Amino acid sequence: MIEDIVLLSRLQFAITVFFHFIFVPLTIGLGAMVAGFEVKYWKTQQEKWKKLAQYWGNLFKINFAFGIVTGFAMTFQFGTNWGPYSEFMGDVFASPLALEALIAFFLEATFFGIWLFTSHKRPKLKAVSMVLVAVGTMISAIWIITANAFMQHPVGYQMAADGSKILLADFGAVLANPYLWYMLIHTLLAAYLLSAVFMVAVSGYFLLKKSNVDIYKTSMKLGVYVLIISAILLPTLGMFYGHYVGEVQPVKAAAMEAVWESGSDKPMYLFSIPSESEGRNLVQIIGIPYVGSFLLTGDFHGEVTGLNDIDPNDRPPVALTFYSFRIMVMLGILFILEALAGLYLVRKDPTMEKPNSRKYMKLMLYSLPLPYLAIMFGWAVAEVGRQPWIVYGLYRTSEAISGIPAIQILFSMGLLVLFYLLLFVLFLYLMKNAVVAGPEVKDHA
Incomplete structure (x- = not known):
């Protein structure tokens, strides 16, 4: 029975993460390219670069919005399906996730709003804003992958005296974790590809x-x-x-x-x-x-x-x-x-x-x-x-689940899949319309 709960919890989280990651790489890659178009328009004032920035920027907006919405669903599961994991990893996991929210997300969200509502009549502000949005998406990736890299190769920690959780001992070592930088660069290159x-x-x-x-x-x-x-x-x-x-490993x-x-x-x-x-x-x-x-x-x-x-x-x-x-x-x-x-x-x-x-x-x-x-x-x-470890060599996945009854996981997973299917249909509809619209997009005042 425990094996079924572990499998269902993992499956539900996998569905959540994979669906979220439909939007993440295109957001990272398009963000950098749109920033390049905006800078080019600012420097040259050629209409071609403005149209490119508008067209690909519209596609970026859709991905950015869906990425934010689907990202929230992951955080909820840490407190529901994965409560013991949150307690075990909380001292280490909290720092990069807090920095992701405080630095990267606010940077992205603030300058995304400025870029979104700034006319091309102010090309410098629009270009600088989009560059900062693109930087924000990459900083966000750094902090998320910092947490994941620790799970792959734990460093900079010490075990609590009672063995119930791990404590952050050296945040510098966590940031210098080679696994982080291999995984980060590989992920960013995949996003650009x-x-x-x-x-x-x-x-x-x-x-x-x-x-x-x-x-x-x-x-x-x-x-x-x-x-x-x-x-x-x-x-x-x-x-x-x-x-x-x-x-x-x-x-x-x-x-x-x-x-x-x-x-x-x-x-x-x-x-x-x-x-x-x-x-x-x-x-x-x-x-x-x-x-x-x-x-x-x-x-x-x-x-x-x-x-x-x-x-x-x-x-x-x-x-x-x-x-x-x-x-x-x-x-x-x-x-x-x-x-x-x-x-x-x-x-x-x-x-x-x-x-x-x-x-x-x-x-x-x-x-x-x-x-x-x-x-x-x-x-x-x-x-x-990495299995059967959720934190490699330290904490098994079977120990990290909350023990929610299987029927409840199945019910919530069914609702999640239904919601994601509807969301995906909406995403495809919006993307199709934005793609076929072409570059003749009106600039707002």
């Missing part, structure tokens, strides 16, 4: 219709340049991130590659089917010698801890972690190929009217859901791979 794909896809939609060609060629090129940079940097950073995970690392037996000189198999019940891979095809050890340790001959040397009660769900990681990696390769193709086409076909360019723009329209999936699978690796 998603926003770049979104900008390329939407720009391509208008270029296919030959509508406002000059405006959307500019945003197409910007999207492609951001895409190529983020698509290349993500796996580069991810390689070092993987080495670090192998150091501090060797069980998660082993699950990511489905390594069952400890040893050195491990290959990486291009295709595997892990079996948790049998403690082995049922199928493993095309092994690349030494690459498995390198990915998990940074050394081609590095020693890797196998899952069979870990107590089964201390292992994460291997199949979910493994397949989530593989899907994320395959999508990452696809994004690099799409970025290279886009870079080639914008250079070779500046008009973006040749058949290959039109095929590329159609491809990017169909690719629009893929960066969302890559981000969700990436978070699944991070959070599922």
